[in-house]
Amino acid sequence: MGNALKAIGLALALSTTLVAAAMAQPTEVRIGVALEPPILDPTAGAAEAIDIVVYQNIFEGLTRIDENGAVQPDLAKSWTISDDNLTYTFQLQDGVTFHDGTSFDAEDVKFTFDRILSPNSTNAHKEFYEPISSVTVIDPLTVEFKLSKPVGMFLFDLGRGDAVIVAPESADNNATDPIGTGPFSFVQWDKGSRVVLEAYGPYWGEPIHLTKATYVFISDTATMTNALLAGDIDGTNNFAAEALGVFEGNPAFNILVGTTEGETLLSTNNKKAPFTDLRVRQAMAHAIDRKAIIDGATYGYGVPIGSHFAPHNPYYVDLTNTYPFDLDAARKLLAEAGFPDGFSATLKLPPLAYARLSGQIIASDFAKIGIKLELINVEWAQWLDDVYTKKDFDLTIISHVEPFDIGNYANPDYYFGYDNPVFQAVIEKLNGTTDDAQRKELAIEAQTILAKDAVNGYLFELPQTGVWNSKLTGMWKNSPIEGLVLRDIRWTE
Known part of the structure; x- marks a missing residue:
């Protein structure tokens, strides 16, 4: 009798586990984007397609730009500005690592901006940072910037993809093997097809909801439409306006116009x-x-x-x-x-x-x-x-x-x-x-x-006209800066 009860109990437990697994929310997302990036290093190329994949996902800056276009702290948790607006002192986040396990500190900040301002720099917007006259490491978690003149957009410019922080150990390979400090790490790039990212376990910031994100390159509107309808992708941030009617009134999709x-x-x-x-x-x-x-x-x-x-x-x-x-x-x-x-x-x-x-x-x-x-x-x-x-x-x-x-x-x-x-x-x-x-x-x-x-x-x-699976939330409606930020995207019931 006891063995029979145990068997029944085990069967019920297994059944409950299987049902729970079947009902569990997915944690992966597949996103269709129109353009494939030429490289994956936003500090070495001008194409928006680069930032769509990597900005605030793989790479982070001292500041970041939010959905409303406002400047928020990122790798710098706080800062002070001198009365003459020429000296900015940043306090950095502690315990941050790059995806290869190397530590992030003020030396990486100095390296990043020395690299941007070097004579052989390939940064697409080096001019934003040319007013920087010096970057000084005060201690591992404190860095000081001195400017040659006041720059009204300086904190905003630090939050652009052009100014994400890179490490001397990996910077030379970021074009094809990007290594940053963001919530997602790079897995693979199948040229002409997709880029795959996965959640970075030791991420220093707020926990994210996704375990994996795949960017699928689809330049043709009809192909994108079919991929959405077939469920081959879960959404796209900027769908062709002429085909939005296909998804209007369809409860399986949300159209976000921003x-x-x-x-x-x-x-x-x-x-x-x-x-x-x-x-x-x-x-x-x-x-x-x-x-x-x-x-x-x-x-x-x-x-x-x-x-x-x-x-x-x-x-x-x-x-x-x-x-x-x-x-x-x-x-x-x-x-x-x-x-x-x-x-x-x-x-x-x-x-x-x-x-x-x-x-x-x-x-x-x-x-x-x-x-x-x-x-x-x-x-x-x-x-x-x-x-x-x-x-x-x-x-x-x-x-x-x-x-x-x-x-x-x-x-x-x-x-x-x-x-x-x-x-x-x-x-x-x-x-x-x-x-x-x-x-x-x-x-x-x-x-x-x-x-x-x-x-x-x-x-x-x-305009930004996104089409998304109706069970997804956390996508940006507006696009005040180049990028498709994944940190708040999640599946719901």
Whole structure:
């Protein structure tokens, strides 16, 4: 009798265990993303696709940017700032290790910024950190930065992907084997297919909910749609707006519509004729029908812009009427510039739906004023090489997703090729100003200069339209900085 009861008890216990296992929430997530990163080191490349995978997941900075765009402590748990805004002293988190087991301390901070500022640095935004005159290790958990001038965005800039902390033992291999201090460690990269991350057991920060995350590279909208519907992926942070209707009203999915920092531009090679002529750029600006582009390329989700600034930013000024849609005005300006019959140019388009749809609409309108555009579809790696690096292009369409990146126009070597000493002076003053009212005034002045100079064709602010399994929570609705942060994502009942 006793043995029979024991057997029954064991059977019930086993049954309960099996049921519990069957009902247990999953702890892995598979995320579809449109672009594969060229490398996995955010301190050595400009592509947003890098940060989508690694920012705040594998790598961390002294500060981090939260979903609302605010600066939060990260590897630095606190800091003090001198009265003249030139000295920042950071107290570091204790007990932090890199994913290879090596310890994190102030020496790693110094190494990171010495590396960023070295003559052979490949950091895409070294200019953010050039005001740093010295980084001094006070003790293993205290580091002091001295600046050559006040930098109003310094704490924010420390929270960018460009400034994540790396270690001397592993920095040289981070492009393909990234090692950071974040909640996830790198497992594998199957080129052309996926990147796999897993939870880092000894992580120093708040516990995370996921044990594994896989980024699956899917550039085609139809393929992404099918992968979502089939359950091959659990979500995507920025789905093509034209296909959102497939998921509307489907209880298996949630659609998250938010904002980004993505100023979508008809980027123009300002160093190449005929775009060196202001009248030509003004003519193109008059030939841009923003409403048609927004309706056609974002299905109404985009917000029109008239300069390089996000509409949700408190410093934004509406300049969309600087050059209103007016084909007659455009033709007149082209004639004055010596092109009464227009001219021919190329428009290189990366593999993004908004870019290729916008390109078709712009080409149609430009043809009405005599500008004949040859649309050239290129893959992402080719776009980075041809357009961004070699500046071998006439026109292109791309979203610039870095926050507060209007300062790029102050760099004559940036791929736009815009060289305006007046604008550069305004940005220099803005960068050195910490008073908010003065910063806003200068930001508006900078926006206005770009709008009047028609440096680029300012189209719309890129929306973030995520599609996620309805049992997932913790995804960011908005995207105030490049990245797809995993730390709060979890499965629910």
